[in-house]
Amino acid sequence: MGLSWQQGPLAQRSVGRFLTPDPLPERLLYAEPLRRRLRVRFGGDWIADSDDVTLLHEPGRYPVAYFPEAAIDPTVLEPAGHVTTHRDLGPVDWFTVQRGGSRAERAAWRFADLPTYAGPLRGRIAFAWHPMDAFYEEDERITGHAADLYHRIDIRRTSRHLVVRDGDRVVADSVHPRVLFESGFAPRWYVPRDDIDPAALTPVERQTFCPYKGLASYYDIGDRARAAWSYEEAWPEVGLISTYVSFEPDKIDVFLDDRRLALEPGQAVVPHGIDRGFDVDEALTRT
The missing domain is CATH 2.170.150.40 (Domain of unknown function (DUF427))
Structure with missing residues (x-):
């Protein structure tokens, strides 16, 4: 669980409720500093490395790590010429990630025109989990998705x-x-x-x-x-x-x-997504 998926407090099927006089918006997004050094490996090289990573939590998704552009090797990003629209945060520009002989289409993205309230994500880029070789916190590989600070x-x-x-x-x-x-x-x-x-x-x-x-x-x-x-x-x-x-x-x-006992509602795990890669092969190669 995190803040916004499974039955967390910002999830659409939360088991709890906020004790407020007025109803909250249907969707709440939350951004916070990861406060851990995070690195991305692709094509056998480190392509991103930062201890200034921002996590985005949004309903129905696993936490997504956004790196400052300055922490990413600029030679690995190629505009994909593909734009989508995020329902809350507006247009999204997509990039192809390439290094040496490795190439992953639409494997990174950036919000192109963020609303003023989404300043913590400005000038930041996220990487799709599965196409990358690996993600590391310091020298330890992490698997599945970005570290969820609220999962215990x-x-x-x-x-x-x-x-x-x-x-x-x-x-x-x-x-x-x-x-x-x-x-x-x-x-x-x-x-x-x-x-x-x-x-x-x-x-x-x-x-x-x-x-x-x-x-x-x-x-x-x-x-x-x-x-x-x-x-x-x-x-x-x-x-x-x-x-x-x-x-x-x-x-x-x-x-x-x-x-x-009975199975409680809302227990199903989201089977896949660009922000996670729950593959058996990934688990077997964890170091």
Whole structure:
């Protein structure tokens, strides 16, 4: 979650509300300094490097990093002759990014005529995430999208009783699951393998990538497709759920202390976008 996507405070499906006497505008955009050194690599070279990056949050999108033009190698940008219109911020000029033998069409953009209130974005350029080789904070590669300053994950051990059933069959029964609280999502309950009937899980070839947790592997349960998943080698930051299995309450019956769980609305992850690249290959090449 961030300020403006999933169920964050500026998202269109926020779970909370601002306590104001008058309604807020339908859409609120928020810009802030990243306050981290961010670098972009393309064609084997560093093409942008700055500790003066501005993040833009807007409803339904992941945060986007905007670099000052002076921090970008000017030889890599070629006007694409393509203009679009942002619904709030006006015309957008697009650039082709090139370096050596690498070339990415319409892979960077700049607002051409910003309204006066959008001054923090003036003279700045953003790069589409997926076409670039990599983005780095200092010397560490970051994956998925620009760092979200409002995304947090907490994992707690618990002694609550969690049972998963497929009809009359008990798939899992645990009194020591772990619960993962992730900004903008309902709690997710993870069960240790020892408390699961291994014959109930059929591995699926498909994997997905979360920039905060790593690669997720999926399982069918009977005829319930991808009803469970596991981060079999979760990234160190969330190592407490590594190898544990979580179950989709809209696909399989999940009971917590005898209360049946349901999938809360607004939980779906936006599958793609120019400001993110949630690819399995990107996760595998993270350094």
